[in-house]
Amino acid sequence: MAAIYRVNSLRIRLIRLGQVTLNAEALRPAMNDHLTLLAALRTRDPQQATAAIEAHLTHARNRALGL
Numbered sequence: 001m002a003a004i005y006r007v008n009s010l011r012i013r014l015i016r017l018g019q020v021t022l023n024a025e026a027l028r029p030a031m032n033d034h035l036t037l038l039a040a041l042r043t044r045d046p047q048q049a050t051a052a053i054e055a056h057l058t059h060a061r062n063r064a065l066g067l
Contacts, residue, residue: 001050008057012064026063033059 033056040048 005053005057008061012060015064029059029063030056
């Protein structure tokens, strides 16, 4: 999972070069993803936490690609 995250992180950084996407439209969903992940971590539910981080990575990739 760590390797997948690292590769996706690098891909997103490369895609975002030269782009400014920090606006309320992009930040609100990202914050909701983070809050969902934190809630799963608080309850120590590994399945929920895994689902939350996978959803967040998918959403982040889609935002970076403009999908």
